[in-house]
Amino acid sequence: MRYLPLSDSDRSAMLEKVGATSIDELFRDVPEEARLKGPIDGLPMHASEMAVERDLTAMARKNMVAGEVPFFLGCGAYKHHVPASVDHLIQRGEFLTAYTPYQPEIAQGTLQVLFEFQTQVARLLGCEVANASMYDGSTACWEAIGMARRITRKSKAILSSGLHPHYVSVCNTMAKFTGDTLETALPALDDATDAERLIASIDDEVSCVVVQYPDILGRITDLTPIAVAAQAKGALLIAVVTEPVALGLIKAPGEMGADIVVGEGQSIGVGLQFGGPYVGLFATREKFVRQMPGRLAGETVDAEGKRGFVLTLSTREQHIRREKATSNICTNSGLCALAFSIHLTLLGEKGLTELAKLNHARACEAAGRLSAIPGVRLVNDSFFNEFTLELPIEARPAVHAMVENGVLGGVSLGRLYPGVDALKNGLVVAVTEVVSDADIHALEAALKEVCK
Template identity: 70%
Template sequence: MRYLPLTDTDRAEMLDVIGASTIDDLFVDVPEAARLDGPIEGLPLHASEMAVERHMRRLSKKNLAAADAPFFLGAGAYRHHVPASVDHIIQRGEFLTAYTPYQPEIAQGTLQMLFEFQTQVARLYGCAVANASMYDGSTACWEAVAMAGRVTKKKRVVLSGALHPHYAEVVRTMAKFTEDEIAGAAPALQAQPDNDGLITRIDEQTSCVVVQYPDILGRLPDVAKIADAAHEKGALLIVVNTEPVALGAIKSPGELGADIVVGEGQSIGVGLNFGGPYLGLFAVRDQKHVRQMPGRLCGETTDAEGKRGFVLTLSTREQHIRREKATSNICTNSGLCALAFSVHMTLLGEKGLRALAAENHRLTCLAADRLAKVPGVTVLNDTFFNEFTILVDGDARGIVRELAEDGVLAGVALSRLFPDKEDIARGILVAVTETTSEDDIDALCSALKEKLA
């Protein structure tokens, strides 16, 4: 049964208030080519519940699950083992039913969890303060760019060519509404990042420089050198990290001079989930920038009886008072995913995270060494954590597709990420985690050897 409580008169009055003649006027910003002009072809207008269930089961059988094949996909979403205890804890009623903790007297559990989460992210990123999470890594990246503009009062944004293209696209989309000038670039398909090339693009009008660490090709840029160059021009350095497990093995961005560190937290505590929901991380190295941070911050205090307690300390969000001065239009945080991150991180501890990172790197080195011996395969990277780029003799995208049909998920063809860059067509981004077995690596090598023969 459809639930449509509004009458035609109600709709007419609402349209009159906002100055629209018809409902179609609300969609004028959507390109006409993207709008439907009728029902979707081949999709019935109605069907029984049982018929829909049967249809969806048939469709699901076409899927190849990550756990059912050698799996080497990455590029910002990584398959890690999430202990069963994480799911058990986050489904406890006191967590699962909690929403926005505006009333601290009845939300101490949620507030304490967020406080602990912020502490973990700040230590992981080498920063002074972290917020209580964002939507995901790409939106956190844009929020960092917007924050840098507020701090520096400048409008030019320099993006590394090796920034994840999805993150760069979010920045470009949002910049249309702020009139920021986005100075982007394409990635150079070479063993080392072009640190000097990035630095030459920084000028006195630059508000911030955005660099990914490790970058989209799996390489490790010289963050400290880029930070010095940015600061010399009065710009902030924003470092994006899409694989937080890497920070168990490499120096934190804050330690290397980053002013703002953002990233995707999915790798810790959150499954692949068909691409979401995920978890945006956001931290600043200097406390003086705290009031320009987006989102919310939870703080520790004492109550009237002197007991330890937690409160929502800062929440400069658009639905609150003085909304015209809000730092962000993001209205919530990824609370449940943040809880999963915090639980998993707590279970790991510092030693566990370092051990997990070491195992990821060990298996990745093994995969790189074995792939380098396959005729027709060249390993591009000199440095990497758990992700690296290989070049194949042939069309990488076609090869990846054929291997998937044979039950091997070989990686992400770079031409999917950079469709307009022709010289990248031979590249495949390969990710290896602790869930990858040596048999999986051998299966990938054998499959590539056969396809490239």
């Protein structure tokens, strides 16, 4: 039996109150082409539970599983080895406390891991303070722009051409409702980042400059000159890190002057999971802490002098701030943050550095072999574990052809930037520690075949 708690008159009264003429009008912000026009083709209107399980299992088998084929996809989501101990530990009873740690006396496990997570993230990103995680990297990026507007009281943001286009899309969507002006640009298939363009674009109206590090093409740039130029005009530098393992080798953004550092933490402790759930990282300078979205767990002592943990700062809309909250999408991804913290703890500082070295070495090996294929050019002069190739043919059909040979050979820039002819031959290849010699050989052979 369907559960319909509202009568027709109830619905009519609610629509009138919000100023809508129909239920469909509530979905007007969803693009017309993205809306279903009717039931999904191929699915029955009703079926037994056993039949549904059987049908969905058959559909799932059509997927090419990341762990069963040579895998070189990246662009913000990376396949790393997550120790089995991580999954075991996140299920322990100490962490199965309240979903939201409003009552510290019954949520000490949750609060302690959030406190430890914040410490790890702050150290990793090179900042003084970090929050207790966010939804994902893209929403954290937007929240940083909103935070810069509150701090500087200016509303123009300059986004690097190397910022992930999906992050740009999220920021553009949110800016429609805040009035922020976002200046964006497309990347070029060369080894130079747009640092000079960014510096030249900073004027007295700019609230922040947003730079990805390493960027969407895998290029690495020194953020220090951009930070100096931005701060000279009263603007902030926001650095975006989508591959935190890179920080085991390259300098942390906060150490180069970044005022806010955000990122995607999926690489550490969290599997690919077909795109989510993931975990957003957010860190900043201590003087900006009250403008930071999300929540902050702190350490204290109880009445008996014993160490304890509390929710120190929480400027969310559900709390006393209400409409004056810094954000309304800043619920922390608690379970993913826990997995991140456990994995990073197991690695330790030395382990993270060794993992990063292994990633870089494997990527260098792959880049050398692939760029030796006739007609294939390596775009980067610097990279961590991800680099861009310019193929002699369009990359998107090349990727599809490699899939037919059982190789997930990378992400085509034609997919990320549809309709941009200057980028259609670009292929972004990510190489992590899980890639074997046989995998690199398989990619080399598949790419040779499609580039004939």
